[in-house]
Amino acid sequence: MSRLTGSTVLRGVAGVTGLLVVLEAAGRTGLLDTTYLPLASTVLARAGELAVDPEFLADAGASVEAWFWALALTVALAVPAGLLLGVARPAEVAVRPLVEFLRPIPSVALIPLAILLFQDQMHMRMSVAVYAATWPVLINTIYGVRDVDPLAKETLRSFGFGPAAVVLRVVLPSAAPFIALGVRLAASVAIILVVTAEVVAGGTGGVGVFINRAGSGNRVDQMMAATAWVGLFGIAVNALLVGAEKRLFRWHHTRTAGVS
Missing domain, CATH: 1.10.3720.10 (MetI-like)
Incomplete structure (x- = not known):
């Protein structure tokens, strides 16, 4: 059960990380307008600032x-x-x-x-x-x-x-x-x-x-x-x-x- 839970968490983290990488790449290559959809790295940085x-x-x-x-x-x-x-x-x-x-x-x-x-x-x-x-x-x-x-x-x-x-x-x-x-x-x-x-x-x-x-x-x-x-x-x-x-x-x- 613990192995199953651990692998599930890892797959979830990998999925989220992959999505963030894709959004970051789309923003930096101009596929997404960062005026309306900021870079994933920018949002993560702001989230860290909001934590304090x-x-x-x-x-x-x-x-x-x-x-x-x-x-x-x-x-x-x-x-x-x-x-x-x-x-x-x-x-x-x-x-x-x-x-x-x-x-x-x-x-x-x-x-x-x-x-x-x-x-x-x-x-x-x-x-x-x-x-x-x-x-x-x-x-x-x-x-x-x-x-x-x-x-x-x-x-x-x-x-x-x-x-x-x-x-x-x-x-x-x-x-x-x-x-x-x-x-x-x-x-x-x-x-x-x-x-x-x-x-x-x-x-x-x-x-x-x-x-x-x-x-x-x-x-x-x-x-x-x-x-x-x-x-x-x-x-x-x-x-x-x-x-x-x-x-x-x-x-x-x-x-x-x-x-x-």
């Missing part, structure tokens, strides 16, 4: 704070709702049309409404991110509950345990890998929506606000460097969550590997 820039770090901190609380609120709302809908099939059947109606609505289209409803910038960003991030957690939780072995639930009931005990002792542990997958997907979605809300709505802080300021000053290199940091943050969060899943749910990965 107090103004950018403050904006990044504001975005990370909004992302963290949005993701926490998403988990607090979507996981219990998913457990309830997964266990109570009549409730799930009744709510499913509403879910299928709301889920395809683009979250970006709701940003103007969020601006009107929430005067506080943090609450506005969080509301849009929570809306978008709720669906992967909710749907994965419902599917995880459905995947629970019925025999395990009946066995616990036969020993006199009530519905709450069955959910806590059997349903929730069995559905946990599905919930974790939903949270990992929601983490990426929340990052996207927080920064998008900052770009669209503006404000006084956030990576999106920094990108707007850089664009106003025609600093495309800074815009791309800030965007690159958003991407790196997303990669880091995803890697941490994947590692946590493998450690916490090793039994699930072993079972699914055996099935495949």
